[in-house]
Amino acid sequence: MARRPTIKDIARQAGVSESAVSFALNNRPGVSQDTRARIRRVAEELGWQPNSAARALSGEQSGAVGLVLARPAHTLGVESFFLQLVSGIQEVLAAGRIALLFQVVEDLDAECAVYRRWWAERRVDGVVVVDPRTDDPRPALLEQLALPAVTVGETGPVSVSSASSDSAPSDSVVPALSAVRADxxxxxxxxxxxxxxxxxxxxxxxxxxxxxxxxxxxxxxxxxxxxxxxxxxxxxxxxxxxxxxxxxxxxxxxxxxxxxxxxxxxxxxxxxxxxxxxxxxxxxxxxxxxxxxxxxxxxxxxxxxxxxxxxxxRDTAGFGRLAAEELLALLAGGRPRSRESELPRLEPRESTAPPPAAY
The missing domain is CATH 3.40.50.2300 (Response regulator)
Known part of the structure; x- marks a missing residue:
């Protein structure tokens, strides 16, 4: 089996100490610019990648976000919506070299259990939440865990005419989570x-x-x-x-x-x-x-x-991209906010016509 390259391998190849490699790869002072560049070049040649578990334990971000679907599994294989949504999310995450951790569960209780486990294990930096409920326990749980999240849709009624899609709400109505919604x-x-x-x-x-x-x-x-x-x-x-x-x-x-x-x-x-x-x-x-x-x-x-x-x-992949962008904005320190996706457009085709004359 191929062995993953380590900091020791990089130090040996670059002719420097392991502490110098650590300084260079973690953007810390202590090495010259030329040495830093040489270490990074060697790391790239060896195919070295940071250990996400070790980074999480040290307080750094894990480099992954999560998505849990609590729907009957037999309904997911034939519906194109989620495939397009995930493709849009993945497009944004891939550009930032962020992994998407995906799981399908049987119900909402199981979904909440996944969030608790991911939080305890530091598996993800944030989550995209789909299928908001009218009586939804997830926003309160995620706020309690301080786990950044974006909901695809909103749990309560939305007044589109009074909401600004590109500005943060006032302090009196700041949502617990960011949201992207459809009209x-x-x-x-x-x-x-x-x-x-x-x-x-x-x-x-x-x-x-x-x-x-x-x-x-x-x-x-x-x-x-x-x-x-x-x-x-x-x-x-x-x-x-x-x-x-x-x-x-x-x-x-x-x-x-x-x-x-x-x-x-x-x-x-x-x-x-x-x-x-x-x-x-x-x-x-x-x-x-x-x-x-x-x-x-x-x-x-x-x-x-x-x-x-x-x-x-509608641009379902674009809906996913917007959700991923909002989550990355939260992870970068932005405030939670609500944004609206592009209004779908009705495309009349051959399946609609005037009702029968007898009607």
């Missing part, structure tokens, strides 16, 4: 305006997991936009799922079996939207002639399905 209300307004403009008056929403802050925000936004357009409570409805194709298909079957089924369905991800189109086909309901379908997140799946799916297009 779910603005996105839902685009979807409802599109469907209402086509003539749809009975609209269903197949939502994601109950208890997630963005699920509740989308459900609330649907109702608010429906009221704005003059639609009554009986004309719009939401049902929650686990984001999987199986639950998306089952929810679609139940909805379409109602005495007065909707003429349009909005799905909270691309996988459920494609499953919904398949169910409609099984039931002999043409899309879009008998049912219009909208996917909340665009993906290659939406674009290759026939008919191609109308979807909300």
């Amino acid at each position: 779910d209300a603005g996105a839902m307004a685009q979807v409802l305006d599109h469907l209402h403009g086509l003539g749809h008056r009975r609209i269903a929403h197949v939502a994601g997991m109950p208890g997630l802050a963005h699920t509740e925000r989308r459900i609330t936004s649907l109702r608010a936009e429906a009221r704005r357009l003059g639609l009554g409570p009986g004309q719009v409805r939401s049902v929650t799922t686990d984001y999987s194709d199986a639950e998306g298909a089952e929810a679609t079957r139940r909805i379409l079996a109602e005495p007065e089924p909707p003429t349009a369905i909005v799905y909270d991800n691309d996988v459920m939207a494609v499953a919904g189109v398949a169910v409609a086909s099984e039931l002999g309901i043409p899309v879009p002639g008998g049912l219009s379908v909208v996917a909340w997140d665009d993906s290659a799946l939406c674009r290759v399905t026939r008919p191609r799916l109308t979807a909300l297009v």
